[in-house]
């Protein structure tokens with residue numbers, strides 16, 4: 421657990437970056453800090469590893485006051501990933517990843533072996549270890565940044581807009597990878613972003629800040645989306661707040677029935693009963709079959725795109741299990757909304 425108690429940060433030029441912040445960041449969870457530019461997210465993050473010192477208040481990591489610890493030692497025990505990866509340009513990828521283990525006195529062989537293992541963990545081929553950072557794409561560099569932060573197996577990971585500089589497709593992949601890694605590693609992660617969709621996707625809790633370093637609301641994504649604390653939060657979440665809430669719910673509990681037969685549109689299947697397309701006379705329309713783990717938002721989208729309003733459902737092998745109607749999806753979406761509001 422990371423615990424902020426009445427933390428205040430005023431820089432020498434008089435700017436108050438963080439104002440009376442009291443916040444708990446649960447162990448093994450991802451806490452995302454969001455808010456408009458200059459609202460104090462990075463300052464908050466950097467006070468955890470003492471790259472910035474608070475003016476007053478206390479910050480504890482795992483129950484220990486960070487002010488009472490040696491700053492260099494503290495930093496080596498906390499992983500840190502930034503937007504431009506921050507890799508050393510004249511060191512190979514493997515040596516970049518091995519930086520902290522070497523500082524901790526692991527010895528070159530052990531540090532490199534760990535680095536090679538981490539390359540695989542973050543989804544990079546072994547040969548990239550011999551390259552230099554400029555010989556990698558932006559997305560690959562960010563993966564190396566994550567591997568480097570994980571090298572000494574720190575319980576806490578600070579991530580400051582780590583995926584801010586890559587294109588949306590790569591960003592999406594990196595987010596999925598982080599979620600996969602987090603399931604295995606269970607780190608306490610503090611993640612800064614401008615992007616509310618990224619926050620909703622990655623966060624167990626989202627902390628929303630307003631200019632002047634004021635924390636406005638901190639809660640799980642579903643609660644923030646269903647019950648924004650005030651107009652500022654509602655505006656920040658944007659006009660698609662309701663749809664974002666649907667992105668957090670899966671299709672699993674929505675009923676399905678048999679595919680229609682004999683109507684204008686039929687669902688064409690291959691010999692293994694995998695959906696091919698919707699077909700009517702000489703017209704076909706693409707179908708995007710969904711699995712139980714897909715979101716209600718994807719289901720709603722697919723039902724609108726489908727000529728029948730029906731969503732084709734498949735199992736893990738892509739074989740048809742049934743279809744779900746737009747009405748059933750709507751009803752389930754309303755129920756989900758009601759549950760969050762009643763909680």
Ligand SMILES: Nc1ncnc2c1ncn2[C@@H]1O[C@H](COP(=O)(O)OP(=O)(O)OP(=O)(O)O)[C@@H](O)[C@H]1O
Nearest residue numbers: 431433435436437456457458459460461462463464
């Ligand atoms: N070293 C510094 N000296 C003086 N003012 C600073 C310093 N670092 C940050 N600030 C100011 O403190 C406020 C908060 O900055 P911070 O970088 O924490 O915000 P942020 O929410 O992370 O912004 P962004 O999203 O743009 O990165 C801003 O007004 C910024 O200009």
